[in-house]
Amino acid sequence: MTSLATNAHTHLNDWRDAELAELFSTLPAGEAPSGYLHGRLFAVRGLGALPRPLAGAIYKLLSTPINPWRGKSFHGEQGSNHLLWLHGPALGHYRIGKQNGMDGQPSLWLDYNVDRNPSLLRAIRGEARQLRQGQWLCRMLWQNDRGQTTLLWFTLQGAQHGR
Amino acid sequence: MAAEQHDIIVIGSGFGGATLAARLVAAGARVTLLERGPWRDTDAIRAASIAGRAPLPAGKHFFSHALRRVSASWLPGGQINLHHDGLFDLHYDRQLSMLCSSGVGGGSHVYSAMNVRPVDGYWNGHHDNVCSESLAPHYDWILKQMGSRTAASSSALIPNNIVTDSRRPVWMNVAGVRQPEMGFRFGDGSFSNNSFFGSQDNSKVTLDERLLLPLLERGLNVRDRHEVRDICQTEQGFRLVVMDHKHNRMHTLLARRVVLAAGTLNTLRLLFASRARGSLNGMPALGLGIGGNGDVPAYWACNESGRDYSLGTPCHGRFALDNDATDLTRYGLNGVDCIPMPPTLRARLKRDLVLVGMGADSADGIARWQNGKLSLQYRQQNSPVLADIYRAFDRISALSGKKVYFLRSRPITVHPFGGVRLGQNSASSVISARGEVHDIPGLFVADGSALPAAPGVPPSMTIAAWAGHVAAQLSSSSSSSQQEVA
Numbered sequence: 248m249t250s251l252a253t254n255a256h257t258h259l260n261d262w263r264d265a266e267l268a269e270l271f272s273t274l275p276a277g278e279a280p281s282g283y284l285h286g287r288l289f290a291v292r293g294l295g296a297l298p299r300p301l302a303g304a305i306y307k308l309l310s311t312p313i314n315p316w317r318g319k320s321f322h323g324e325q326g327s328n329h330l331l332w333l334h335g336p337a338l339g340h341y342r343i344g345k346q347n348g349m350d351g352q353p354s355l356w357l358d359y360n361v362d363r364n365p366s367l368l369r370a371i372r373g374e375a376r377q378l379r380q381g382q383w384l385c386r387m388l389w390q391n392d393r394g395q396t397t398l399l400w401f402t403l404q405g406a407q408h409g410r
Numbered sequence: 411m412a413a414e415q416h417d418i419i420v421i422g423s424g425f426g427g428a429t430l431a432a433r434l435v436a437a438g439a440r441v442t443l444l445e446r447g448p449w450r451d452t453d454a455i456r457a458a459s460i461a462g463r464a465p466l467p468a469g470k471h472f473f474s475h476a477l478r479r480v481s482a483s484w485l486p487g488g489q490i491n492l493h494h495d496g497l498f499d500l501h502y503d504r505q506l507s508m509l510c511s512s513g514v515g516g517g518s519h520v521y522s523a524m525n526v527r528p529v530d531g532y533w534n535g536h537h538d539n540v541c542s543e544s545l546a547p548h549y550d551w552i553l554k555q556m557g558s559r560t561a562a563s564s565s566a567l568i569p570n571n572i573v574t575d576s577r578r579p580v581w582m583n584v585a586g587v588r589q590p591e592m593g594f595r596f597g598d599g600s601f602s603n604n605s606f607f608g609s610q611d612n613s614k615v616t617l618d619e620r621l622l623l624p625l626l627e628r629g630l631n632v633r634d635r636h637e638v639r640d641i642c643q644t645e646q647g648f649r650l651v652v653m654d655h656k657h658n659r660m661h662t663l664l665a666r667r668v669v670l671a672a673g674t675l676n677t678l679r680l681l682f683a684s685r686a687r688g689s690l691n692g693m694p695a696l697g698l699g700i701g702g703n704g705d706v707p708a709y710w711a712c713n714e715s716g717r718d719y720s721l722g723t724p725c726h727g728r729f730a731l732d733n734d735a736t737d738l739t740r741y742g743l744n745g746v747d748c749i750p751m752p753p754t755l756r757a758r759l760k761r762d763l764v765l766v767g768m769g770a771d772s773a774d775g776i777a778r779w780q781n782g783k784l785s786l787q788y789r790q791q792n793s794p795v796l797a798d799i800y801r802a803f804d805r806i807s808a809l810s811g812k813k814v815y816f817l818r819s820r821p822i823t824v825h826p827f828g829g830v831r832l833g834q835n836s837a838s839s840v841i842s843a844r845g846e847v848h849d850i851p852g853l854f855v856a857d858g859s860a861l862p863a864a865p866g867v868p869p870s871m872t873i874a875a876w877a878g879h880v881a882a883q884l885s886s887s888s889s890s891s892q893q894e895v896a
């Protein structure tokens with residue numbers, strides 16, 4: 248059983264894919280973030296059958312330096328992922344737009360199909376919606392000929408909300 | 411799956427939540443009631459064929475189902491969750507510990523059924539639009555629902571009733587002491603095992619069977635084992651994160667209006683945690699005005715031979731000492747038969763008594779949220795009533811020659827209140843005369859946390875009366891908004 252925590256990230260880190268999709272469907276697309284945001288990932292595809300406490304513990308571990316991904320930056324219509332530290336090396340770039348997401352409702356759309364990315368990353372798409380002031384819930388998708396598959400979920404949170 | 415949209419969601423089904431839901435449904439509102447605990451397996455609930463009932467803590471279920479959670483700031487994560495279907499929540503704090511319950515019907519399962527009005531004028535002076543006169547009909551309503559009356563006014567002979575107890579010590583005065591009304595079915599019940607561990611044979615009237623069951627047919631939607639984890643204000647109302655313990659699944663529910671009635675301790679937790687996450691904002695006075703209603707429980711090892719004090723209603727009645735206005739109540743260990751223990755120990759416990767002193771404390775405690783944990787600041791020297799009760803217990807020890815055990819420097823209450831108190835403005839209070847959070851329209855509070863001062867008597871009727879008042883406000887605003895639409 249999870250306990251109430253003070254932080255948006257830990258609050259969601261033992262949720263399942265279907266639960267997150269239900270929450271996501273209630274969120275507005277909101278305005279695109281700007282600047283650098285801390286990221287935390289959870290609900291990775293394939294780990295959904297783990298008991299909640301175990302899944303929560305694994306995702307907590309993945310928010311330590313074991314996992315080099317620190318977050319994302321948003322600058323106008325472009326954005327990047329950052330490794331090692333929040334302003335660290337950029338890998339995986341995307342174009343930021345707005346379009347209807349997997350559930351048919353408006354999302355901020357992160358399209359990795361850009362020339363700067365290695366070809367493997369170009370099949371990635373991201374959907375983001377505003378969870379609260381300064382906090383976004385996002386889903387990472389894999390795009391192929393048959394459609395889109397959810398790979399994992401993550402939250403983005405501005406530095407001032409990172410309590 | 412798309413999230414469900416509700417009109418009014420009520421969180422918690424105790425004296426505040428059950429009363430409010432019942433009155434709203436009676437007024438024609440569509441209400442969903444979320445309760446973290448289960449329906450209890452009592453005669454009435456079984457007869458209604460409610461599925462998924464959980465046992466009361468008795469016999470082999472005692473140790474598994476007695477406690478739901480223990481919380482203390484020094485515990486890792488602030489709490490240990492023992493069993494989703496456990497009956498009690500214990501919050502330990504050096505300055506003020508609290509005990510409350512869990513399950514459909516809330517505190518009515520564990521309370522000793524003393525249904526008492528506070529002193530005249532209790533509601534006056536806290537808000538221009540709330541007064542004792544306007545609350546009076548809501549007290550009448552709930553007392554009628556609970557069938558409350560004094561033991562003396564019932565035709566049944568109640569064992570151990572303090573007024574008729576011929577072996578009562580001479581210094582235990584009952585003349586001129588007002589005896590409490592009680593929510594019991596006097597006459598056809600056994601009374602034993604109808605108190606702290608639940609109403610085993612329905613002699614004690616509980617809210618689940620009395621208020622909620624009859625309304626299921628009229629559309630009241632009760633979701634047991636649904637624990638609200640977060641309340642987030644949105645443009646259209648509120649988004650609730652709810653753990654469904656039955657299916658081990660998290661849900662997102664949307665509601666136009668939300669009424670918090672999770673009990674003082676858990677309403678405070680929910681509001682603090684939601685605000686810390688950024689789901690709610692404002693409420694600068696959140697946590698102010700906490701009190702323990704002057705509770706001091708004591709164990710009186712009187713060991714009276716030939717007595718079985720566990721018989722009869724749990725509360726035997728009130729008494730006073732000579733030249734002392736302290737409000738004292740005597741209880742037997744009603745329910746001791748539910749606890750597995752050696753027979754000699756049980757026989758001994760039945761010969762002992764519990765005493766509770768109570769009175770209006772100064773309601774100046776402060777609850778804080780630190781690193782995801784609730785901590786309480788409560789200075790007992792600010793409430794002289796506690797010292798008066800300690801003195802009275804010392805006198806009883808001396809008068810009887812039998813030891814009265816109590817915790818002199820660790821106040822513990824079963825009647826916590828305040829922290830989300832009613833008042834005129836958001837600087838010193840959290841909710842308005844409508845029961846609505848000053849700076850969060852659509853969010854209402856209808857439980858013990860709303861009380862602006864200590865009732866000084868058992869508070870369940872005062873909480874229910876407040877909930878009745880909030881229901882009336884909600885009903886009138888619903889009908890006026892329906893008229894506007896029409």
Ligand SMILES: Cc1cc2nc3c(=O)[nH]c(=O)nc-3n(C[C@H](O)[C@H](O)[C@H](O)COP(=O)(O)OP(=O)(O)OC[C@H]3O[C@@H](n4cnc5c(N)ncnc54)[C@H](O)[C@@H]3O)c2cc1C
Binds near residue numbers: 513516680
């Ligand atoms: C041993 C004992 C004896 C008592 N005797 C008396 C007495 O004789 N007379 C009297 O007047 N008072 C008595 N009381 C006090 C009385 O029980 C309380 O004052 C009263 O129940 C408080 O009402 P409430 O609505 O504020 O909260 P509760 O009645 O405690 O109801 C709150 C409900 O909300 C639920 N809840 C909590 N958190 C959540 C969540 N996150 N999501 C969903 N649901 C949630 C809880 O499970 C609970 O069912 C006694 C209390 C105890 C413990």
